Amino acid sequence: MAAPDPDSPSVVYERLRWNTPLSPDHATLLLGALDDATGEDVLDLGCGWGELLIEAVGRVAHGQGTGVDNAEWAIERARRVAGERGFSQRTRFVLGDCSQWADASDRVLCIGASHAWGGSERALGGLVGNVRPGGRLVFGDGFWQEPPSRAATELFGEGILGLDALVTEATARGWDIL
Numbered sequence: 001m002a003a004p005d006p007d008s009p010s011v012v013y014e015r016l017r018w019n020t021p022l023s024p025d026h027a028t029l030l031l032g033a034l035d036d037a038t039g040e041d042v043l044d045l046g047c048g049w050g051e052l053l054i055e056a057v058g059r060v061a062h063g064q065g066t067g068v069d070n071a072e073w074a075i076e077r078a079r080r081v082a083g084e085r086g087f088s089q090r091t092r093f094v095l096g097d098c099s100q101w102a103d104a105s106d107r108v109l110c111i112g113a114s115h116a117w118g119g120s121e122r123a124l125g126g127l128v129g130n131v132r133p134g135g136r137l138v139f140g141d142g143f144w145q146e147p148p149s150r151a152a153t154e155l156f157g158e159g160i161l162g163l164d165a166l167v168t169e170a171t172a173r174g175w176d177i178l
Contacts, residue, residue, distance in 0.1 A: 022111070022140075030111075030138050031056050033178060037136040039106030040064065045098035045130065046113020050078030054087050056107060065091045066105070068098040070116070099123075104132045111140035119159020120166055124173045137175065141166065 022030075034042070034056060040063045044053035047067030057065040065087075069075055078093040099116040108131050114123035120141050131137045142156070143163045161169060170177055 027052060027055065030140070031059060033138050034107040034109075034136050035059065037107045038134040039132065041105045042066070042107040042109065043101070043103070043105035043130060044068070044109040044111075045101055045127070046110055046116055047074075047078065047093065047098075048112075049074045050082060050091065050093055052109055052111060053078075053091060054082055054085060056109065057087060057090050060107075063090060066103070067091065067093045068096055068101050069093070070095065070097055099126055101130060104130050104135075106132050106135040108135065108137045110137065112142070114141045115157070115159065119157065120161045121159070121169050124170050124175065128173060139170070139175075 031052070040060045042053060042056045042060070042063055042065040044050065044056070044065065044067040047053050047069045048071070049069075050067045053065045053067040057063040067075075067078055069078075072095055075093045075095045078091075079088070082088045082091045082093070097116065098110075098113060099118075108127065110123065110127055114120045117123035117126045120143075123141070124139070127137055127139065142160050143166050144160060145163065147162075148156070148160070167177060
């Protein structure tokens with residue numbers, strides 16, 4: 001049997017806890033923002049391999065969670081990890097386009113997945129229907145601290161906003177920023 005491709009996502013990411021640059025302390029802080037939400041269900045749009053969803057579900061006594069991602073290898077890993085940690089009955093992982101997810105939840109995570117909607121602005125608008133009244137969204141996205149170089153724009157696209165524009169867009173879409 002051939003050795004796995006060292007550049008394949010499943011090999012590159014296997015050693016990482018999150019599919020985003022996030023420390024355990026910062027993850028705890030972000031998930032704490034969901035604690036005041038009503039209800040017990042959690043939705044993670046662009047869940048990667050589900051680490052944040054599993055953590056969020058574990059914080060709610062009878063929590064149930066759904067994670068949606070378009071990477072089959074990540075969904076397979078999420079299902080495996082949920083089973084290993086005893087969360088397979090409380091979580092489900094769906095292979096699909098998170099920007100097309102129609103259901104709403106009380107607690108919604110969307111970390112580093114704005115590209116699925118075509119950028120930050122569209123994601124903030126699209127996510128409105130995924131959060132129930134009284135619910136909370138934890139939205140994590142990149143932003144430009146200064147105007148990007150041409151090379152950076154070619155690499156990341158034009159959907160990333162500056163911080164001021166991101167805050168303005170979130171507020172314009174009706175989000176209260178905590």
